[in-house]
Amino acid sequence: QSVLTQPPSASGTPGQRVTISCSGSSSNIGSDFVSWYQQLPRTAPKLLIYRNNQRPSGVPDRFSGSKSGTSASLAISGLRSEDEADYYCATWDDSLSGVVFGGGTKLTVL
Amino acid sequence: EVQVVESGGGLVKPGGSLRLSCAASGFTFNTYTMNWVRQAPGKGLEWVSSISSSSSYIYYADSVKGRITISRDNANNSVYLQMNSLRAEDTALYYCARGAGYCSSTSCEGAFDIWGQGTMVTVSS
Numbered sequence: 001q002s003v004l005t006q007p008p009s010a011s012g013t014p015g016q017r018v019t020i021s022c023s024g025s026s027s028n029i030g031s032d033f034v035s036w037y038q039q040l041p042r043t044a045p046k047l048l049i050y051r052n053n054q055r056p057s058g059v060p061d062r063f064s065g066s067k068s069g070t071s072a073s074l075a076i077s078g079l080r081s082e083d084e085a086d087y088y089c090a091t092w093d094d095s096l097s098g099v100v101f102g103g104g105t106k107l108t109v110l
Numbered sequence: 111e112v113q114v115v116e117s118g119g120g121l122v123k124p125g126g127s128l129r130l131s132c133a134a135s136g137f138t139f140n141t142y143t144m145n146w147v148r149q150a151p152g153k154g155l156e157w158v159s160s161i162s163s164s165s166s167y168i169y170y171a172d173s174v175k176g177r178i179t180i181s182r183d184n185a186n187n188s189v190y191l192q193m194n195s196l197r198a199e200d201t202a203l204y205y206c207a208r209g210a211g212y213c214s215s216t217s218c219e220g221a222f223d224i225w226g227q228g229t230m231v232t233v234s235s
Contacts, residue, residue, distance in 0.1 A: 002154070032217065032219070032220075033211065033219055033220070033221065034220075035210075035219075035220050035221040035222075037155070037222075039155075044205060044225040044226065044227055044228060045147075045155060045205070045207075045222075045225055046225070047210060047221060047222060047223045050210055050211065050219075050221035050223070051211070051219075051221070056210070056223055086154075088154065088155050090155075090157070090220040090221075091220050092217045092218060092219065092220050094216075094217070096171075096172065097169060097217075098157060098169055098170070098171050098172070099145075099157035099160065099169075099218065099220040100157065100220070101147075101154060101155045101156065101157060101220075102154075103154050104154040104155070
């Protein structure tokens with residue numbers, strides 16, 4: 001059971017906008033930055049968003065992040081077939097004194 | 111090219127030990143926090159450990175505390191994970207990842223921007 005709660009699955013059609021939520025508590029999301037990762041099948045994770053809403057260079061602006069209170073969201077606009085992947089949120093947890101990941105959301109592009 | 115490459119994985123019996131290595135290149139290694147993240151087969155990501163740039167701050171997941179030791183050698187651009195008293199539940203692909211944010215006496219940012227391809231650790235009799 002992950003400290004950060006994500007929906008196990010999400011889906012959308014090409015061109016649509018999809019959002020993935022990440023729910024936590026005051027000891028994690030509520031008190032630190034949130035990052036988001038994309039993991040394509042059989043590959044290493046890739047950093048998509050850091051510090052809640054910052055994109056590393058090379059990440060398309062179709063990907064955006066936001067945070068409010070103890071929840072965070074990843075939005076993907078203009079959905080493409082190559083966006084089909086697992087997505088994870090992560091942050092520091094003060095109670096656990098460690099980094100925590102969400103359980104992951106499998107995104108299917110219909 | 112900025113990269114990290116893991117090595118040292120393999121098959122080990124329960125209770126055994128293994129030392130993972132991660133060789134970094136293409137960036138100023140001694141200015142970055144380094145991390146280990148693992149992924150059990152078919153499961154999600156699990157953070158294992160972080161070590162700050164000068165080894166001043168070290169953190170471990172509760173699941174490995176007391177059994178795993180992280181260390182680094184800035185002269186050789188490498189980070190290590192010494193794993194002892196291994197259990198079946200430690201079976202996973204172990205990733206080395208560069209930290210993209212801060213690491214302090216109270217916390218380390220969970221942003222990892224460069225990942226290796228991982229090294230597989232299998233604990234089985």
